[in-house]
Amino acid sequence: MALASVLLVDDEIPFVETITKRLTRRNLDILAAYSGDEALEKLKAHNDVEVIILDVKMPGKDGIETLEEIKRLHPLKEVIMLTGHATVETAIEGMRLGAFDYLMKPCDIDLLVAKVSDAAAKKRRHEEKILDAQIKEITMRRV
């Protein structure tokens, strides 16, 4: 059983390929996308994705726009922003739009795994709470 199911979004192909291999070794289930639009497509097809690692600066739909879209369509999925162009402004913007955290490229792989685990845990807790609430509601209705 993998630690978490992750969608990795970045326009740099070699980066995505290598980090996929490294994260897979660390027991993460990785799905790759090379643009914002592709990421949204992949999410539509793979609902089991828990955490999205998203590059901020991409041609076409950029990280912030993609984040907004993801949060609109999949509010429970957690997003970790990853960028080389680290600016406080972008970070604040990302966090404000509901990103779980923000990491600068290049980042330590173990730190990234830890963040992904935390994000997945948060997502699961969130889902559990919702499930609990739903069960309670059903139970209450039966009573």
Next chain:
Amino acid sequence: MTEEKTSNGLYYRSLIRNIVILVIIVSFTPMFLVSGIILYQFHHSYSEKIHDHLGELVLNHKQNIDSFLKEKLKHIRFLAKSYSFEELSNESFLQEKLSNLQEGFSPFFVDLGVINERGVQIAYAGPYKLGGAVYSEAEWFKAAFQKPYYISDVFLGLRELPHFIIAVQENWRGRPWILRATIDFVAFNTLVQSVRIGETGFAFIINTQGECQTRPCLDMDDSKQVLADLLADKKNIIRDINIVEKTDTSGGKNLYVASFLKDGDWLLVYQQAASDALADLNRTLRLTIILLAIGGLAILTMAFVLSRRVVMRIAKADQEKQMMNKQVVETGRLAAIGELAAGIAHEINNPVAIMVEEAGWIEDLMEEGTEQEGNMEEFKRALKQIQNQGRRCKEITHKLLSFARKTDSRVQSVQVNELIEEVVNLSSQRARYANVEIHTNLQPDLPETQMSMTEMQQVLMNMINNAMDAMEKKGGRLDISTELGKDQIIISIRDNGPGIPAANLAQIFVPFFTTKPVGKGTGLGLAICYGIIKKMDGEIEVDSTVGKGTTFRIVLPLIKNLETK
């Protein structure tokens, strides 16, 4: 550079000249006007004062002479009335009376004579031997017989010396006789000439025929015409005085003050050289001219010194401004580099991240050991990737450095197309992220032109950055083209961004005008571009339609070599 200095020198020299002319006009005009008016007024009133003074003097003198003549006449009349013809016909009696007169009254009487109706001098007392002299044909005798008393003009007479006589007619037993006295000409002359003012002023008397009755101090030939005019002017004499300023035949300007005396028979004339009479005035005039000259000299000196100083200050300020402009251009270049660097930082970060990850991957595989099947291939692949990404980094830094290192702003031969390609290449990464497509349509075989490469690079960088800033949100298309005009290179930079509103269009080249948020733009970019293009003797124009886009057109003169410039 030398040419620039020479043209600057000419400019500053003409500036000095203009300031000097202005200062001179502004200072001299009122100075001359005021001085002229004051001098004219002073001259006028002073001349009037001199005229009045001389008039008064001559009037007094005329009265003196008149009184003198009347007094002498009275003495003779008294003598004629007091003593009978018989008594006076006695020469010793007459001599006694003459002595009495000379002692008691005045030494002016030279002699006395008693003349009968036939004009025979029957008695004579005096220094000449004139007893028995016959005057029946003498002018004075004829005139004296017409009037109860008579004062003659000066004549030589029998004694052949200038003199004049006072004659009184009386009757003895129904027959007229005349008592006459001769007046000492020298003494009378002295009396008339007693009025002397200045160095040239003197008085004399002429009769109605213009003949001198006293001895003039100078040769009177020069003044003959003037004296004739004065005699003719009898009717116009106001208050018994006539004052005229006339130039005599020798060219000297004289002041004539004339007054008739002896019931209009004689004219007392006072003559003085105008320069002498108005000596004080002339002295004042000279002093004023000296003062004006000194003042003028001071103004001239001040105008030259002051204008030179002012222009030197202006030149210094210009120099400082030029330095400041240079600094502003440099700042703009740094800002452009800064903007570029931000894009490049991202660009370089990607290969660095890949290298770090590949290195991490090798580390991961090392934990398994090198013997593991396929690991060696993976190491090789990863190392190759690291090499590739390292090269990518090198290229990126090389691009940035090639831009930033170009600090040489010297004018040199530049191929504009190559420069555009270079700048487009530098901006490509930013364009990719901003979703901007850059298309170039460059005229082939564009000749090289003389310009500062760094400055032109800065202009192009600014134009492209601005276009991308404008299109960043929605993306767009940027078209850069070059074409060869007549001795011109025309660069067009056209975007299809939101365009510039008409209200802002007029101000885009104004320094510090910006529509970007605070901290994002200095408002100097286009102002600097404008300055650079103008310095190159080129033109920069903008055409923009809101919603359609903006086109910047840069027209540069084609300069084949430095000599042409």
